[in-house]
Amino acid sequence: MPDHPKPVHTPPTHQPIHPLEWANVPYFSGLPDCTLKRIAAAAHRHCYQAGAVIFNEDDDCAGLHMIADGLVRIYRVNAEGRLHTLSLLRSPSTFNEVAAVDGGPNPFNAVAVTNAEVLVIRHVTLLNLMAAEPDLLNNTVQTLARLNREYIERLEDMTFRTIPSRLAKLFLHETTYADQIAETPSQLTQEEIAAILGTTREVVGRALRSLMNAGLLRRKGRHVYIVDRVGLEYLAETNMMPEPLVER
Amino acid sequence: MPDHPKPVHTPPTHQPIHPLEWANVPYFSGLPDCTLKRIAAAAHRHCYQAGAVIFNEDDDCAGLHMIADGLVRIYRVNAEGRLHTLSLLRSPSTFNEVAAVDGGPNPFNAVAVTNAEVLVIRHVTLLNLMAAEPDLLNNTVQTLARLNREYIERLEDMTFRTIPSRLAKLFLHETTYADQIAETPSQLTQEEIAAILGTTREVVGRALRSLMNAGLLRRKGRHVYIVDRVGLEYLAETNMMPEPLVER
DNA sequence: TTCCGAATCCAACAAAAGTAGCAGACGCCG
DNA sequence: CGGCGTCTGCTACTTTTGTTGGATTCGGAA
Numbered sequence: 055m056p057d058h059p060k061p062v063h064t065p066p067t068h069q070p071i072h073p074l075e076w077a078n079v080p081y082f083s084g085l086p087d088c089t090l091k092r093i094a095a096a097a098h099r100h101c102y103q104a105g106a107v108i109f110n111e112d113d114d115c116a117g118l119h120m121i122a123d124g125l126v127r128i129y130r131v132n133a134e135g136r137l138h139t140l141s142l143l144r145s146p147s148t149f150n151e152v153a154a155v156d157g158g159p160n161p162f163n164a165v166a167v168t169n170a171e172v173l174v175i176r177h178v179t180l181l182n183l184m185a186a187e188p189d190l191l192n193n194t195v196q197t198l199a200r201l202n203r204e205y206i207e208r209l210e211d212m213t214f215r216t217i218p219s220r221l222a223k224l225f226l227h228e229t230t231y232a233d234q235i236a237e238t239p240s241q242l243t244q245e246e247i248a249a250i251l252g253t254t255r256e257v258v259g260r261a262l263r264s265l266m267n268a269g270l271l272r273r274k275g276r277h278v279y280i281v282d283r284v285g286l287e288y289l290a291e292t293n294m295m296p297e298p299l300v301e302r
Numbered sequence: 303m304p305d306h307p308k309p310v311h312t313p314p315t316h317q318p319i320h321p322l323e324w325a326n327v328p329y330f331s332g333l334p335d336c337t338l339k340r341i342a343a344a345a346h347r348h349c350y351q352a353g354a355v356i357f358n359e360d361d362d363c364a365g366l367h368m369i370a371d372g373l374v375r376i377y378r379v380n381a382e383g384r385l386h387t388l389s390l391l392r393s394p395s396t397f398n399e400v401a402a403v404d405g406g407p408n409p410f411n412a413v414a415v416t417n418a419e420v421l422v423i424r425h426v427t428l429l430n431l432m433a434a435e436p437d438l439l440n441n442t443v444q445t446l447a448r449l450n451r452e453y454i455e456r457l458e459d460m461t462f463r464t465i466p467s468r469l470a471k472l473f474l475h476e477t478t479y480a481d482q483i484a485e486t487p488s489q490l491t492q493e494e495i496a497a498i499l500g501t502t503r504e505v506v507g508r509a510l511r512s513l514m515n516a517g518l519l520r521r522k523g524r525h526v527y528i529v530d531r532v533g534l535e536y537l538a539e540t541n542m543m544p545e546p547l548v549e550r
Numbered sequence: 551t552t553c554c555g556a557a558t559c560c561a562a563c564a565a566a567a568g569t570a571g572c573a574g575a576c577g578c579c580g
Numbered sequence: 581c582g583g584c585g586t587c588t589g590c591t592a593c594t595t596t597t598g599t600t601g602g603a604t605t606c607g608g609a610a
Contacts, residue, residue, distance in 0.1 A: 132462035156447040198446035199404040205453035206409045212460040213500040214380035252461040
């Protein structure tokens with residue numbers, strides 16, 4: 055449960071990402087090996103137990119974070135204590151680029167969902183690295199632009215889409231959320247899905263039921279499979295339940 | 303009205319911004335004069351009649367836009383044709399930084415609300431400028447980071463705040479929206495407010511009524527004044543209508 | 551002035567989302 | 581094996597938001 059994820063005893067996989075493998079992360083893609091090594095050398099290593107807080111929103115800039123191992127939840131909380139999960143990130147990924155770049159307070163909270171190993175580069179260190187490595191500076195610009203696009207799309211989801219529609223979209227591109235959910239069985243609880251969609255567990259339950267009634271999903275025991283991908287796409291785009299498959 | 307703003311006959315003020323005055327725009331703040339001049343020299347000038355489309359979302363990258371004169375609406379549209387106004391920008395301002403930087407499709411639509419004069423720098427030109435002017439590159443990074451923060455906050459508004467609460471927030475920091483709304487009379491129609499808040503005109507009407515009933519706002523003829531700023535802040539933060547003033 | 555259209559007001563209704571409570575299924579741990 | 585806690589399923593109810601349609605006010609154009 056998102057609120058304060060209880061320690062899940064996930065065995066640490068302990069295959070820490072080799073510096074050169076960071077090239078798979080968008081932020082570092084295309085960087086020459088020497089730059090990657092310099093970045094790795096500038097980073098501090100932190101280990102978190104499952105459920106541990108990595109940093110809180112509005113706290114002083116925590117710097118650039120790179121997940122070497124584990125799963126991390128990025129989220130915001132409102133006055134009434136409701137959560138909104140912005141993303142679930144697996145290694146290798148980066149987060150908190152915005153604060154790392156402008157030195158301002160962290161724009162969201164981060165907790166380790168599983169045991170996690172994280173590399174951290176402080177704000178000033180990153181500025182120095184960027185000054186010394188033009189390629190890194192360039193990647194920073196592109197990364198920030200991509201993040202902007204993601205937030206704009208997210209904004210559109212919240213403004214225009216109904217909850218069944220958002221749920222359909224979540225099933226469709228599960229990749230965004232650490233492919234814990236897919237045509238392969240969902241590993242996310244309804245509560246977690248609710249936090250991702252910005253709603254409550256009960257509403258997610260209803261939406262799941264309605265998607266199953268409409269023949270878009272099917273339950274197999276505890277798991278849910280995609281039956282009608284095209285129908286899900288239709289729902290995600292139009293907010294309208296598609297007609298049953300036989301009629302299309 | 304946002305849908306297709308009809309030509310409002312605003313007399314062109316025609317005091318085109320002098321290159322050196324661009325320093326007031328966050329994107330260009332702190333840049334040396336020579337850089338500003340080089341930027342100005344690289345820009346193409348476009349004039350739009352009130353209501354004219356500047357560019358559409360998903361169209362090929364339209365480049366960096368700088369408003370020299372006039373008012374511009376940035377918005378998105380969903381499948382059912384509903385609008386969401388992301389911002390109303392006056393000169394001097396910049397927009398479409400994201401596409402200008404990554405060369406991807408425009409992430410939103412832009413139309414001229416009044417007659418407008420806009421300077422445009424194409425994607426490749428901007429890349430060249432950034433390569434040649436380290437200060438500009440640095441400002442680009444900071445601007446993209448700031449935009450990210452704005453979108454994150456916007457996302458929180460849509461996820462967590464009720465419509466009366468969003469309306470209260472709009473009245474409070476009118477600056478974001480071209481201070482057309484303020485303790486000074488609002489110039490925005492309910493329809494325009496609805497597009498900003500991501501809802502419909504009628505709902506805005508109700509919310510306005512309830513804020514007036516609660517003694518937070520007061521109508522003077524066609525205009526609306528802020529009566530209880532503290533109450534508005536309370537509503538904006540907690541989603542709850544404050545008790546009438548006398549009880550506080 | 552009169553006419554017309556835009557903006558608003560208002561009431562009734564419909565749909566979506568949030569809330570509350572409880573029972574049952576399942577897996578984990580003692 | 582039994583107990584406990586989490587996750588889920590389900591029903592009923594409330595609140596918020598969206599939709600519709602008609603009346604009214606206002607300001608500008610003819």
